[in-house]
Amino acid sequence: MSEWFTVEQIDEDTYVISEYKHWEETHCYLLNGTERSLLIDTGMGIDNIKEIVNQLTDKPVIALPTHTHWDHIGGLQYFDEFYVHEDEEEWINGNFPLTLEYIKSLVIEEPCDFPSDFDLDKYEIFQGQPSKVLKDGDIIDLGNRKLKVIHTPGHAPGHICLYEEAREYLYSGDLIYIGKLTAFFPTSDPVIYNNSIKKILPLPVKKILSAHHDLNVPLSIISEISEAFDDLKIKGKLKQGSGTFSYPNFEIEI
Numbered sequence: 001m002s003e004w005f006t007v008e009q010i011d012e013d014t015y016v017i018s019e020y021k022h023w024e025e026t027h028c029y030l031l032n033g034t035e036r037s038l039l040i041d042t043g044m045g046i047d048n049i050k051e052i053v054n055q056l057t058d059k060p061v062i063a064l065p066t067h068t069h070w071d072h073i074g075g076l077q078y079f080d081e082f083y084v085h086e087d088e089e090e091w092i093n094g095n096f097p098l099t100l101e102y103i104k105s106l107v108i109e110e111p112c113d114f115p116s117d118f119d120l121d122k123y124e125i126f127q128g129q130p131s132k133v134l135k136d137g138d139i140i141d142l143g144n145r146k147l148k149v150i151h152t153p154g155h156a157p158g159h160i161c162l163y164e165e166a167r168e169y170l171y172s173g174d175l176i177y178i179g180k181l182t183a184f185f186p187t188s189d190p191v192i193y194n195n196s197i198k199k200i201l202p203l204p205v206k207k208i209l210s211a212h213h214d215l216n217v218p219l220s221i222i223s224e225i226s227e228a229f230d231d232l233k234i235k236g237k238l239k240q241g242s243g244t245f246s247y248p249n250f251e252i253e254i
C-alpha cells in the first residue's frame with residue numbers, strides 16, 4: 001500500500017482515502033454499492049489513488065469531484081468514467097482559470113514528504129471530457145445506495161455536496177469542514193455560499209464527511225456556519241475583500 005495515502009473505514013462499505021502529508025490534507029470517499037462504486041473527490045494526483053481504490057472494490061468506479069479545483073481532480077486521470085456539475089464543465093474541459101505554473105507553486109507551497117517518484121516537472125492539471133454532466137437534484141445510483149446531488153456554489157461555481165439519505169451522510173466537499181472556509185477567490189461568492197449553507201441546513205445529517213482536515217466534524221458546525229454567515233451579512237461583510245473571520249471550529253475568508 002502506498003505511503004502517500006491513508007485509508008480508514010467509515011462503515012462496512014465506505015472508506016476515506018486521505019493525503020495527510022500535504023498541507024491541503026484532502027479526503028476522498030469511496031462508496032461501494034452492489035452495482036458500482038463512487039469515488040467522491042480524487043485528491044491531488046501526486047500518487048496513484050486508483051491503486052488504492054482497486055484494493056477496496058472490484059466494481060466499476062465512477063469518479064466525482066465535488067468541484068474542479070486542482071486538489072480535488074488530480075486523480076481523475078486514472079478513471080475512465082467521471083462526472084462533473086454542469087457549471088464547471090468548461091473548467092475541466094480546457095478553461096480552468098489558473099495557470100499550471102501557479103498551481104505547481106501551490107503544490108509545493110509548504111514542505112512535504114512527497115513520494116520518491118513524484119516529479120513536479122511532470123505535474124499536470126487534469127483536463128478531459130466528463131462521461132456525464134450533473135445538475136442539482138440528480139441521483140447517482142450505486143445499486144443498493146443512492147446519492148443525491150445538491151448544487152452548493154459559493155466556494156466554486158459548480159460545487160456540489162452529495163447526500164445519502166438512507167444513512168443521513170452528507171459528503172460536504174469544501175462547503176463545510178473544520179478549518180478556513182474560502183469565499184475570497186475571484187470565482188467565489190460569499191452571498192451564494194451562504195445560500196448554499198441554507199440549502200443544507202434542513203437536511204437530517206448523522207455524519208459530515210468533509211474534503212479537508214479533521215474528520216471528526218461536529219454536526220453543530222452546519223448551524224454555526226449558517227449563523228456566522230448571517231452575522232456577517234448583518235454587518236455588511238458578505239462582500240469580497242472583507243477579511244478573515246474566526247469562530248471556534250472554523251474561519252471564513254471572504
Ligand SMILES: O=c1ccn([C@@H]2O[C@H](COP(=O)(O)O)[C@@H](O)[C@H]2O)c(=O)[nH]1
Nearest residue numbers: 024069070071098106174182185186187
Ligand atoms: O481562484 C482560485 C481558485 C483556487 N485556488 C487554489 O486552489 C486551491 C483550492 O483548494 P480548495 O481545496 O478547493 O479550497 C487552493 O490551493 C487555492 O489556493 C486559487 O488560488 N485561486
